[in-house]
Amino acid sequence: MRRITLDDVASLAGVSPITVSRVLRKPATVSETLRLRVIEAVEKLGYVPNVAASRLASSRTHTIGVIVPTLYNVIFAEYLFALHEVLVAAGFQVVVVNSRYSEVEEENAIKALLGQRAEAIIIAGIHHTALSRQLLVQARLPVVQTFELSDDPIDLNIGMSQEDAGHIATRHLIDRGFRRIAFLTGNLDHRAQSRFDGYHNAMREVGLKSLEMIAHRPRHSSVALGSELFGEMDDRGDLPEAIFCTDDNLALGAMQECRKRRIRVPDDISIIGFHDLEFSACAAPSLSSIATRRYETGRLAAEKVLLALDAATKSGPEQIDMGFALVVRESTSSELVFANRTSNSSAGAIRPTNEGEQPDE
Template structure:
C-alpha cells in the first residue's frame, strides 16, 4: 500500500523479475549481460518473467554500477544541414549496432556553446566523443585534457588534433575548384559564401580557392551572405556583384544551395551558364545532377566520415587502434558536370 504506488514512472526492478523467476537478482543481471552463462532452464524462466512484467533495465543504474556508459557524444555545428545530418545518420547506424547511444549536441557554430555542451556531455561519462573540426576554446581543451575519453575530430583534416581525426582538407576543395576553372582560361572570379564569419570550413575553402587563383594571376571578389543561405538574398547579391564587376567570368560558391541561388538568378537574367559565367558549388547535393545545366561541384565524403569515425572509435574503445591509424584523410573529388 505504501510501496506499491510509487512516485511517477518508476518501473519494475530487476529484483521483481528475479522473485518472479525464482532466482537471485545476480542471475537476472548475468542473464541480461551474458545469457549463455545461465542454464537454459533458468534463462527461459527469467525471460518469461521479463516479458510478463515488461521489465526494462535501468540504464543509469547499470552505468553507475559498471562505471562505464554506452553513450557517445557528438557535437555538430548544426543538424539542419545535409552534410552533418548524413554523417550523423551513418554514425548513428554504425554505433547503435555496436550497442551505443548517441547524445547529439548542436553547437550552432558557437565556441562558447560547444564548451558548455562538452561539459554537459562529459557529465554523462561517455565512452567516446565526436567533435566537428579543430576549433575549441582554451577551456574546452583543458576539460578534454583532464579526460581520457577517446575523441574523434571529424570533417576536417590538416591539424594535429586531440586524438583521432577523420576528414578532408577544405583548403584542397577550394584549390580543386580553382584549378578546374583556371584550366578553362578564366581569371576573373568571385566566391559567394554563406555563414562566412562563423564557418571555418567555408573560410578554408575560400582561402584555398583564392590562393590558387591569385597564384595564377587571377582575381577573386568575395561576397558574404548574412547567416544561412537565403535564396532571394543570393539572387540580389549575385545581381549586384555582376553589376559592379561585369568582368567576372566564374563564380565559386561555398555550397550547392548557394550555387542554386546563383544559377536561378542567371536563368532569370538570361546569363548563359557556363558561356557567360562558369559556376561551381560544394557538396554534390542530389539536385545538382538535374539543374540546367547540371552543376559542377565537390563531393565531400559525408557518409564515409560517419562510417570511419565509428570504426576508429570502436577500435579505440577495444584498444586496438595503432597510433599510425588515428588520422584519416578521406580526400575529396571534383564532380565535373556542365556548369564549368
C-alpha cells in the first residue's frame, strides 16, 4: 500500500498542495472554512506529514535532545516531566537518551543528537569526555548542564553543589551527637562521589573516621539494595549510630531492614536520605532528607532553552544555583526543621517540598 501524499490531500480537499501546506504549517493564514476542509481530508486519508522534508525546507527540526544517566531512578521523573511540559507546549519534540552512567555512551548520544540536528541539548551532569565537550562547544547551539555546578560551564549551568549538600546532611548527624556515621551508596557516579566528598570533609573536620564507614555496591540505588547493605553491616556487628544514604530509596530500604531486625529508628539508629522523594514524608518513621529542586530545574532549563532559541545573539556562559534544603523529620529527630542552602550568597533561598505538597505545575 502506497504512502498518502500531500497531493492526495489536496485532491480530496479540492485545493492546491501549497494551500494544504499552509494550513498545516500556518493555519492562522487561511480562512476557517478552508482550514476545516483540509483538516477533514487529512483525517479521512490518515495523512502524516513528511517531517524530514519539512526540516530540509525550513532548516528547523523543532527537536530538543535530553541526556540522562538512567531511566531507572525515579529522581529524573519530575525533571523529565517538567522538560516535556514546557517544550512540547512550545511545539518541540523532546528526544530523551539514556547514557547509563557512561561518559562514552554520553558522547555517542551527543553525536547522534547533533546528527539529527537537535536545536538544543540538555544534559544531566557536568562531566564529559574531551570530545563531547568539543562537540558541544563547536555546535554553537544552546547547551544546558544540570543537577551539578561547574567551574567551567559550556553554556548554561543549572544545578546545586552536591558536595555542600552531602556536607550539610552529615553535619546534621554530627550536630545531633553521633560519631559513628556510615555512608551508604549504590553506583558511585560523579554526583554520589561529590556527596561522599561532603560527608568525608564533614567527618574529617571534627576528627571522625569515615573511610572504614562506607557501604557500597556498584548497582542501581534501590530499596532492596539499601536493605541489603544495612543487613550486611548489622551481620558484621558493625552497626553505626547514624547513616547518610545517597538517596531516599536506599534510606527506605535501610529503615525497612531495621524494622525486620527490631532496630528502632531513630532511638537505636538515625537515618537521613537524599532528594526528598514523595514517600519520604509518608514513611514510618518519616524520613529526614536533602530536598532537591528537580522539577524546577527541568522547567527552568526548558524555559532558558526557548529564550536562547529566540535570542538574536548568543550570550556567554551563565550559572544558576538552585540550592537545596535540609528537611529534618522523625528518622533523625522528633522535630520538623527546614534549612535552606545555596552554594553562594547571591542565590535565592528555596522552598522545600513539604509534607503532602507537590511542586508548582
